[in-house]
Amino acid sequence: MAGKGDNISVLWKIMQALDEEQVENGISEAMETLLKSIEAESAAVWIKNPENKHIYCIVSVGEDNLTGFSIEYGQGLVGEACDSTEMTSVSDAANDERFPAGKDEVSGIEMKNVVFVPMTLRKETVGCIEIINRAKSGEFSDEDKYIMHSLAGLIPMVIEEKGYNYAAQTEKKVIMSLRGVKKDYPSGMDVVHILKGVDLDVYENELLVILGESGCGKSTLLNIIGGMDSLTEGSITVDGKDFSHPTEKELVDFRRDSIGFIFQSYNLMPNLTALENVRFIAEICKNPGDPEEAIAKVGLTDRAGNYPSMMSGGQQQRVSIARAIVKNPRIILADEPTAALDFTTGQEVLVLIEELIASSKTSVVMVTHNVEIAKMANRVVRVRNGKISSIRINSWPMKAADIVW
Template sequence: MAENNRFTKATWKIMEQLLEVDNLDEALSGSLEIIIRELDSEAGAIWYLDPKTDRLSPVFHVGPADISNISVENGIGLEGVVTKTGKSILVTDPQNDPRFEGSVFEDSGIEAKTMICVPLNNLNDIIGCVQLINKNDGTEYTEEELQLCERMASLAAMTIDEKGLIIPEEEEKEVLISLRDVTKEFPSGDGVLQVLKGINLDIYKNEFVVVLGESGCGKSTMMNIVGGMEALTDGKLLVEEKDFSHPTDADLTEFRRKYIGFIFQSYNLMPNLTAVENVRFVAELVDEPMDSAEAIAKVNLSDRADNYPGQLSGGQQQRVSIARAIVKRPKLILADEPTAALDYTTSIEVLKVVEDIVRDEGTTVMMVTHNPEIAKMADRVVKVRSGKIASIKRNLHPLHAEELVW
């Protein structure tokens, strides 16, 4: 009885999510999150079938695994079979289940123990499937849970049908940085505090990734590891397929010097250098930097180039900080709460600069923020919760900075 009530409530929540949210992307990803939460699943994904290529790609996925760049052929694999056949599958014993031929999550370190995969059926076609894998409490999925999932999938399919889901053509993206089962522990008193508990994430070239999460969830730690500022405890960090899991200090310095540009919440400018000097100070580190004045011009600060940080406003300082980040022509810019200390207008100005950089310079930007509104302008939004990737959402239609409102 209680179980029924729980599922009913979950169904209502999903309905509410799907019906009340204007943005379909959010509605779907929200629904997936609801069902994963309700079923206490380890991970889950909504797969969407591209009729042109007859391949399935994950539109949204939740959980520690990053399967953003994976696509499977329709009819192949559990996801393909379900999409192809339109029949749900409940796997409780994958080792002995002849239908189970492996999982895409396995590459991200999630070994399938139990699984649900239900088709997304609209009125005419099967447009994809919803997949849930493993339960956090180690139990197996039940038939009831399968039914709930089917219900959710039906609702989702209906909504998609109703609102129309346009999936932009996804290009094959080149991975810049990969995190695999990355953990980070800090000594805490007599014990150890595990801040990252197994992060799996790929960052692609020329994408704008926003990492969201509550304070203390590990998002900054993850970014610090990506930025070479902190060493991971376990797992792997691959930079352009090169293993950077346990680099020397010199390697890390070299990595930061060549690959990374930083934008901090507190700007961290050299107080004794003017705006342009701050930029030049870093430009001198690389062989082919951007012209410092040009970098300053890119952030629209040419008229304040000779001002010291103390003579600039917060937004201006942050723009200097951005100019300093881009002047090296880095492959990855890490921005840690760059607008946290800024007012809305200034924040938008700063975000606009970031947006331009991604667009014009082709630089990858990974921005940590706790402002969900900013996530709307990202290509992908990674949510971190309790040291794990909670979800990775692909923004099918990212907004421009000017469109953001909070």
């Protein structure tokens, strides 16, 4: 904690750091000085990009790393802080519903407490500073608040003066758009509202991970994207054309030609070999790939003649992936694809999914409970109580081989 006698010294160190020619390095040094002064574990600087309506983490210091993550305007606590002029704090994240199991919903960081200090420039909020896990409980001292607010005022001035611009992602083609999507199910004399107004785009060539607790509506959302369930209210467009209420034939064609499926339980036909499982799917598709090539891509050429009962869970899941990719689909839906697998085998499956996205225009929409897997996603969607509570963009996804859980 900075006392009255040394807060001037702390501010002087911060100002010296911000004089660094390389903007991110200077901000990083200034943030490290702040962390040491207020005795916190980690901190991040978020800036708003008005061009694409996203908020980017440009600097992250301390024990946890948030650099590369992004959220849409107004989403989550970061979004709220970047629209406010007042400091926002959560003193007990473990008992706050915005932090499932006491963790940040995307990064998996264990949250004890967190503080957001808005950064303003000419009376406009342009971003915020996030301070994670302060060691001491209770309110910040006036000296600590003075240092935090001073740094929050200095950073946007430095960014503007030095002409720093965050290089945002290139916009991707939208395959599917959901707007105001609701899904109700009858339950006796009542109606259960599963989805309560979902807005979501699925982009070409991305990994979109959907997180959420059991019963939140994420599997229902996946089923609607895949044409396995119909919406009650709202609209869906595919390649800009309305697909809200397709005919039965349109649904069959869509599922057959545009959607691949990877299930937790594999869903292989037990009386067919690995190659025959893949060939069966290829024979009913409009524009299939070569079944033997699909089997080779998942590393099972030597197991092509084996029946599912002769293969391990990981090998069966590889066949499931081969069966999905042989269709050359626009979107592959993956429902907890690693849940039934051990860590090593699960990681191998994730590497295959990563390679698939890198080598084609196919998108993968994955439902999972595993927050760690979200680190390899291009975007992460959190579903809570039938609504999307946050969407975050990871500008630098982790490699699947580096993920540990």
